[in-house]
Amino acid sequence: MKGLPPVLITAIVLVAGFALCAVQFPNIASTRVVGNLLTDNAFLGIVATGMTFVIISGGIDLSVGSVIGFTTVFVALAIERWGVPPLLAFVAILALSAAFGAAMGAVIHVFDLPPFIVTLAGMFLARGASFLLSTESVPITAPVYSTVSDFALRMPGGGRLTAIAIIMLVIVIGGALLLHLTRFGANVYALGGSRATASLMGVAVGKMTVKIYMLSSLLAGIAGIVFSFYTSAGYSLSAVGVELDTIAAVVIGGTLLTGGQGSVIGTFLGVLIQGLIQTYINFDGTLSSWWTKIATGVLLFAFIALQQGLVALARRPAAKRAGAAT
Amino acid sequence: MENSPDPAPSLLEVRGISKSFGAVRALQEVDFTLRAGEIHALLGENGAGKSTLIKVITGVFPRDAGIVRLGGEEVAPRSAKAALQAGIATVYQEVNLLPNLSVAQNLFLDRQPMRFGIVREGEMRRRAKALLTDFGLDIDVAAALGSYSVAIQHVTAIARAVDLSARVLILDEPTASLDRHEVEILFGIMRQLAKRGIGIVFVSHFLDQVYEISDRITVLRNGRLVGERETASLPRLELIRMMLGRELAETTSARASAGEHRAREVCASFENYGKAGYVAPFNLELRHGEVVGLAGLLGSGRTETARLVFGAERADGGQATVEGAPVRLQSPRDGVRHGFGYCPEERKTDGIVAELTVRENIVLALQAKRGLHRPLSRREQDEIASRYVRMLDIRPPDPERAVGLLSGGNQQKVLLARWLATSPRLLVLDEPTRGIDVGAHAEIIRLIRELCDDGLALLVISSELDEIVTYSDRVVVLRDRAHVEELAGEAIDVGNILAAIAADSVAVALEAHT
Ligand SMILES: Nc1ncnc2c1ncn2[C@@H]1O[C@H](COP(=O)(O)OP(=O)(O)OP(=O)(O)O)[C@@H](O)[C@H]1O
Ligand SMILES: [Mg+2]
Numbered sequence: 001m002k003g004l005p006p007v008l009i010t011a012i013v014l015v016a017g018f019a020l021c022a023v024q025f026p027n028i029a030s031t032r033v034v035g036n037l038l039t040d041n042a043f044l045g046i047v048a049t050g051m052t053f054v055i056i057s058g059g060i061d062l063s064v065g066s067v068i069g070f071t072t073v074f075v076a077l078a079i080e081r082w083g084v085p086p087l088l089a090f091v092a093i094l095a096l097s098a099a100f101g102a103a104m105g106a107v108i109h110v111f112d113l114p115p116f117i118v119t120l121a122g123m124f125l126a127r128g129a130s131f132l133l134s135t136e137s138v139p140i141t142a143p144v145y146s147t148v149s150d151f152a153l154r155m156p157g158g159g160r161l162t163a164i165a166i167i168m169l170v171i172v173i174g175g176a177l178l179l180h181l182t183r184f185g186a187n188v189y190a191l192g193g194s195r196a197t198a199s200l201m202g203v204a205v206g207k208m209t210v211k212i213y214m215l216s217s218l219l220a221g222i223a224g225i226v227f228s229f230y231t232s233a234g235y236s237l238s239a240v241g242v243e244l245d246t247i248a249a250v251v252i253g254g255t256l257l258t259g260g261q262g263s264v265i266g267t268f269l270g271v272l273i274q275g276l277i278q279t280y281i282n283f284d285g286t287l288s289s290w291w292t293k294i295a296t297g298v299l300l301f302a303f304i305a306l307q308q309g310l311v312a313l314a315r316r317p318a319a320k321r322a323g324a325a326t
Numbered sequence: 327m328e329n330s331p332d333p334a335p336s337l338l339e340v341r342g343i344s345k346s347f348g349a350v351r352a353l354q355e356v357d358f359t360l361r362a363g364e365i366h367a368l369l370g371e372n373g374a375g376k377s378t379l380i381k382v383i384t385g386v387f388p389r390d391a392g393i394v395r396l397g398g399e400e401v402a403p404r405s406a407k408a409a410l411q412a413g414i415a416t417v418y419q420e421v422n423l424l425p426n427l428s429v430a431q432n433l434f435l436d437r438q439p440m441r442f443g444i445v446r447e448g449e450m451r452r453r454a455k456a457l458l459t460d461f462g463l464d465i466d467v468a469a470a471l472g473s474y475s476v477a478i479q480h481v482t483a484i485a486r487a488v489d490l491s492a493r494v495l496i497l498d499e500p501t502a503s504l505d506r507h508e509v510e511i512l513f514g515i516m517r518q519l520a521k522r523g524i525g526i527v528f529v530s531h532f533l534d535q536v537y538e539i540s541d542r543i544t545v546l547r548n549g550r551l552v553g554e555r556e557t558a559s560l561p562r563l564e565l566i567r568m569m570l571g572r573e574l575a576e577t578t579s580a581r582a583s584a585g586e587h588r589a590r591e592v593c594a595s596f597e598n599y600g601k602a603g604y605v606a607p608f609n610l611e612l613r614h615g616e617v618v619g620l621a622g623l624l625g626s627g628r629t630e631t632a633r634l635v636f637g638a639e640r641a642d643g644g645q646a647t648v649e650g651a652p653v654r655l656q657s658p659r660d661g662v663r664h665g666f667g668y669c670p671e672e673r674k675t676d677g678i679v680a681e682l683t684v685r686e687n688i689v690l691a692l693q694a695k696r697g698l699h700r701p702l703s704r705r706e707q708d709e710i711a712s713r714y715v716r717m718l719d720i721r722p723p724d725p726e727r728a729v730g731l732l733s734g735g736n737q738q739k740v741l742l743a744r745w746l747a748t749s750p751r752l753l754v755l756d757e758p759t760r761g762i763d764v765g766a767h768a769e770i771i772r773l774i775r776e777l778c779d780d781g782l783a784l785l786v787i788s789s790e791l792d793e794i795v796t797y798s799d800r801v802v803v804l805r806d807r808a809h810v811e812e813l814a815g816e817a818i819d820v821g822n823i824l825a826a827i828a829a830d831s832v833a834v835a836l837e838a839h840t
Contacts, residue, residue, distance in 0.1 A: 181444045186431055193424035200386065200418055201486075202407040202436050260426035 006254025007266040009306065013299075014269050017276055025283045031159025033279060035152075038165035041275040043068065043223040043230065045168040045268060047242065048249045049175035050219030052267045055250050056179070057191040057212050058259030059115035063104065063122035064220040065242035067097050069235070070130040071224020076138035076234025086144045094221045100126065101217025105210035119213075123243065130236035137235040140228060148229055164226045171219065176264040188212060192259030248296050249274055252303050273299065337362040337525040338383070338414075338494055343392035345375075345382050347731070350722060352378040353549045355392070360494065360525040365516055367536045367557070368529045370546035371569055371763040372735030373721045376529050377419050379546070380496055384409035384416050396493065407436075413492035417483050419499050419529075419734050419761075425472025425479075430454035432471050433486050457485050462511050476503050476671070481512075488515060495519060496527040499734070501535060502761050503671070505623055505789060513539050531735070531763050533562060545569055570765045590615050592650070593783035594666075594752055596635065599644035605630045606808035607644055612752055612783040617774060619798035620787045621823050627807035628787045629671060632754045635785060636668040637661035649751075662695055667745035671756040671787075677741045680730030684720065685711035687729050687740050692747045714743035717773070719766060735762045742770070752783040759793060771797055791820045803827055 022029040038045075047064045054061045071093050078089035104122050108115050152160035179185040187208050190198040199205045228234055247257075253270030255262025277295045281287045338360040345353040353375045360366050368376050381387045383394055385403030394401055396412060403409040409416065423432040430447075431438075433454045438445040454467040461481050471479055480503050487495060495516075501509050516526055516539060530536055536543065536557070543560060545552040545568040552568045590613040600607030605627045612618055612635075620628045633639040637655035646655050648664045655661055661668065670677055679687055688711045693702055702710075711725040718739040720732075729740055738761055745753055758774070759767050774797050778784055788794045794801060801818050803811040803826035811826040 177444075181447075183436065183438055183440065183445060186427070186435060186438065186445065189427055189431075190424050190435055193426040197424055198435075200406045200416075201423065201432075202405075202410045204405075204407055260424075 006261075006303075006306070007263055007269070010252060010254050010266050010269045010273070010303075014273050014276065017273060021276065021280050021283075025280075028279065028283060031155040031157035033159075035155060035159035035161055035165065037272065037275040037279055038168065039160075039162045039230070040278070041271050042162075042164040042168035043227040043239070044242065044245060044249065044274070045271045046171050046223040046226060047216075047220050048246045048253075048267045048271050049171055049264055050216035051243075051246045051250050052175070052253070052255055052262060052264050053179065053188055053212050054115075054216045055192075055247070055255050055257060056259055056262045057188045057208070058195065059108070059209075059212065060119060060247070061101075061104075061122075061213060061216045061220075062116065062119040062243050063100075063126055064216065064223070064246060065239045065244075066123045066126035066130070067100065067217055067220035068224040068227055068239035068242060069237065070126045070133075071097065071221050072228040072231070072234040072238050073130040073133045073138065073236050074234070075225060075228050076140050077133055079140055079142050080138055086142050090225055093225070094218060097221030097224070098214050098218040101214040101220075102210050104217070105213030106206075108213065109206045109209040115213075127236070127240075133236065134234070135236060137233050139233045141232075145229060145232055149232070164229050167222070167226060171222065172264060172268045175219075179264050184208075184211070189260060192256075192261070245274065245296070248300050252296075252299055254303070257304070336360065337397060339395040340379070340383060341393050341395075343379065343382055343394070344390045345378055345387060346390055351549055353382065356546065356549070356551045358544055358551070359554070360527060361542075362493075362525050363520050363523045364541040365520050365526045365528055365539055367540035367543045368527055368546070369536065369543055369565070369569055370552075371765055372739075372761075373548075373733040374546040374569075374763075375549040376546060377498055377733065378549075380416060380418070380498055380527070380529070384414055384496070386418075410490060414494040414496065415487040415490035415492070416496040417487045417498060417500055423471055423479060423483050423486070425470065427471060428468050429458075429465065429471050429474070429482055430467040432482055433457060433467075433489070435486075437490075457489055458482070460515065461485050462508070477505070477508065480504060481508060484512060488519065491519065491524055494525045494527070498529045499531070499761055500528070501530055501532060507623075509535065531761060531767070533565070533764065537562070547571055566764055569763065593648070594635075594664075595647045597645045597647070599634060599641050599646060601634060601639065601642045604639065604807070605634060608802075608809040610635070610802065610809070612785060614751070614781045614783050615778050616799045617778055617784040617786055617797050619794035619801040620785065620804060621791060621794055621801055622804035622827060626804040626827075627809075628804055629756055630807065631802075631804065631809070632668065632756055632785060632787055635661075635752075636666050636754050638668065662691070662748070665751035667691070667748055667750035667753045669742055669745050669753070669755045669758060671760065677744075678729050678737050681728060683726050684715065684729055684732070684740055685725040688714055688725075688743045688747055691744045695748050710747050714747060718743055719769060735766065738762055739766065739770075746777070750782065752785065753777070754785045754787075756787045757789065758786065759788065759790065791823055794823070795820055 027033065047068065051061055051064065074093050075089050078084040078092070079086050100122065104118050107113060108118050148163045151163045153166070155161055179188065187198070187203050190201070190203050191205065191208055195205055227239060231238065249270035250262070250267045251257055252273055253262070253266030253268070255266060274292070274296055278289070278292050281289055281291050336359050340356065340358040343353055343356045356375070356379060358379065368379070370376050378387065382389045385405050385408055396414070401412050403412055406416070427435070430451045434450050439449045439453065440446065451467050458465065458467065461484070463478065463481055465474065465478065471482060480500070484497065484500055487497070500512065504512065520526055528540060540557045542554060543557050543565065544554045545565070547569065592611055593614045594612045596608065596610045598607045598609065608631070620631060622628050630639070634641050636658060637660045638658050640656055646653050653664055658668070679690070685707055689702055689707050692710070696702070708725065714720070715723050715725055720736050720739050729737055732740065742758060759770055762770060771793065774784060774786065786794070786797070795818055798818060799814070801813045801823060802809050803813065803823055805827060813822055813826070
């Protein structure tokens with residue numbers, strides 16, 4: 001409902017892009033490629049879901065890439081060096097990342113600081129901490145890792161829906177339900193509309209801010225675990241710059257960077273578009289993978305221009321309706 | 327009103343409240359008592375501290391001193407949410423709900439009907455619809471609130487608060503953007519609530535409304551309590567003296583006779599000017615030294631006419647002429663270039679830049695008109711700003727204060743000053759006296775007459791018919807987005823205007839009888 005037109009446009013871009021790619025490389029239109037696309041972008045889909053909440057609420061979270069990096073290092077060290085059972089290591093890191101997000105949210109609210117600055121600090125902090133733990137890549141050999149990596153649902157056509165792709169899909173769907181169907185979700189939109197007004201209307205703005213950043217960091221933690229499954233290693237330099245890919249996916253998905261409007265489904269489509277571009281480049285074989293960044297940049301630009309256009313359009317009929325309704 | 331002589335128990339007791347913003351002492355040891363089941367008007371000039379008192383009571387601002395008792399028990403809400411939970415619901419002066427949410431979500435934000443942790447959207451819409459029906463609104467509650475007019479948004483905010491008010495309902499200038507009919511409905515609902523024992527605080531600058539609805543009146547001046555009276559036994563002049571601390575200077579300057587104005591030069595004229603679906607084509611002549619009033623109900627096309635005249639909306643037919651030369655008005659820039667000024671109704675969204683200072687806000691339009699390559703020197707700016715601060719009695723008289731920190735009425739004055747500073751040939755004022763206290767109200771009306779005598783042409787929209795009658799040389803009456811009548815000279819009186827507005831409905835009523 002909210003933000004439907006931009007989402008529709010994102011969907012059209014995705015379908016058209018997919019069709020174009022399929023015309024050039026018929027193999028792309030197979031469950032195998034789609035399955036890989038979901039697997040390769042699983043961690044991105046998960047963080048982007050959290051980022052959607054943050055951006056709709058009028059904030060931004062620059063720390064997610066570093067939280068992913070820290071998580072991979074922590075998990076690898078805990079399992080391989082400190083002998084912690086994997087499940088316990090996961091619980092510990094999720095608790096840690098949630099606390100980290102909650103702390104950033106609290107700082108933003110209590111000291112009334114711009115989220116940009118606070119999460120930028122969080123980004124340096126988390127990245128620095130992961131270097132403190134270890135500067136080199138730590139391979140993970142625990143048996144859970146091979147079990148999970150081998151697990152997959154067979155799709156018709158030979159594609160594999162891997163465990164981490166399933167985790168991502170569950171989180172995307174859960175996120176969409178949370179955003180669109182619950183009181184918490186409505187409050188997220190309210191905060192994005194105007195913090196001051198939401199507060200006057202009785203929304204507990206402070207608690208909401210803490211919860212939103214907590215959710216974002218928690219999902220970044222999950223994304224980190226997923227990333228460690230994906231690479232079977234922990235490395236302090238992993239996921240550098242992912243926060244920017246994430247923001248790009250959210251904006252391409254039709255979420256207003258200024259807050260108040262957007263959807264998780266749109267974000268998911270935005271992630272798929274980025275994945276599609278990457279897949280195309282892989283198929284082509286001659287293009288540098290940096291073309292992904294260029295294509296993403298062009299798309300971002302187009303979407304922001306489009307949104308401004310839509311916002312301007314939405315303003316005009318408002319005046320007409322205003323009269324008609326009285 | 328129909329209160330029994332023995333006083334009802336006091337519901338909300340405010341004792342010795344003080345509040346300062348830096349050096350500004352907004353409230354000093356203010357007492358206020360609200361009884362259960364009464365409607366209590368809180369009055370005072372712009373900047374007297376009414377909104378501040380409300381925000382201190384509801385915990386939006388922390389208080390420096392004093393206590394608040396609700397039903398005998400001391401309360402100290404620390405946020406609007408806490409106040410709501412204690413049973414105090416408020417529509418703040420700067421209402422604006424959340425335009426990006428649906429009407430239904432706005433009404434039920436943070437208290438949506440739930441099942442298994444999920445918002446029951448259908449149930450919520452049904453309730454929203456029912457709630458708004460009480461206020462005479464039948465709109466699509468699933469649409470974004472921002473797609474509706476200010477009046478509808480305002481009614482929605484009031485409906486929300488009414489629905490939330492368990493013990494106390496506070497309304498800070500709720501009627502500022504409502505028309506007569508909507509005010510009637512609101513008053514009906516307020517009376518019902520009062521009967522149920524809810525205490526209502528009502529802030530307004532419309533004294534007629536105060537006398538119509540309130541049981542008692544508390545007056546503040548310069549952040550201090552002046553007194554509390556029974557409405558029925560407080561003569562209007564006495565009330566004004568309490569608010570101003572002095573007598574109100576006689577304001578109604580006699581209108582010059584119409585004949586004299588026939589000779590005046592035409593400043594701008596519009597022939598067959600209109601836009602399909604917006605305002606029907608009209609003819610309008612605006613002369614130097616003349617005030618033309620636009621009267622009509624809300625939504626009758628008054629603001630629309632003003633926007634066409636200024637160029638904020640493009641006409642799709644007809645011809646505009648300025649000083650005899652045909653012109654095209656395609657954008658507000660065109661309007662400004664031809665020496666037009668436009669003071670819109672919605673100061674918050676359409677005009678004031680809250681972060682800038684009073685001085686910067688005042689020189690904004692003048693600077694834009696001169697172009698960026700001819701900046702106004704700081705001395706010129708200071709000079710202009712302090713002149714208008716004095717002229718319009720903007721308080722506190724500090725040109726370097728951020729406009730957002732001024733009271734609502736004073737912000738309105740700053741906006742007016744901005745356009746006056748451009749020395750326009752034609753000034754369009756949409757509801758110039760909304761939210762402005764009696765003292766400043768008289769000042770503004772006097773100012774309008776003075777400007778006129780200096781040769782300015784004025785087009786003024788107002789819902790206050792008494793006011794329009796006072797300053798207009800001609801009155802154009804609108805109905806259903808068309809100009810239906812023009813009154814001049816002796817013909818201008820409230821009765822005639824009302825007759826023109828109502829002509830249609832009377833005809834309909836007559837038809838129904840036969
Ligand atoms: N947030 C703030 N910071 C600094 N000063 C403020 C703030 N809010 C209000 N003031 C000042 O406190 C005084 C009282 O303002 P308040 O808004 O209570 O007036 P009011 O009686 O509601 O006036 P109006 O009729 O114009 O709405 C004014 O001098 C105003 O400038
Ligand atoms: Mg006020």
